[in-house]
Amino acid sequence: MSVSTPATPQQTSAPTPPASPRLVAAVVRGQRIAVPCPSWCVVDHSAQDLAFLEDLSHAGEAVTLPVRQFDGSVEKVLAAQVVQWPFARESEPYLSVDADGSGECNQYAEPAALAFADQLVAHAERIRCEVGKLGGARA
């Protein structure tokens, strides 16, 4: 008596090729050129006429935290977005954070950006603990 084992299908998965960059139109000194643009970028590069190619920057959608003020207005704080200056000397994308809406931004490379996000999660937990005291304050 012979025992046969079922044949296992051969895994022939080829490595995934890198995604082709999306080419978009940009304008530099009146000349229309094609530049690679990451999928997360929301900038209309054809809407601006740049003096230098180094002035071209990619930017993602900004995420903000709306905070209601005493006068009823809403302040958007902690604006964060991915930014990249692909033709500048330092061309790696980074997280740009404008803490108070002043337009003054700080740059976070990926490890620092993740640490910042972790700090925000910890901050939210501390706020949640403070909110938990509100019910007890009424008693």
Ligand SMILES: [Zn+2]
């Ligand atoms: Zn772009």
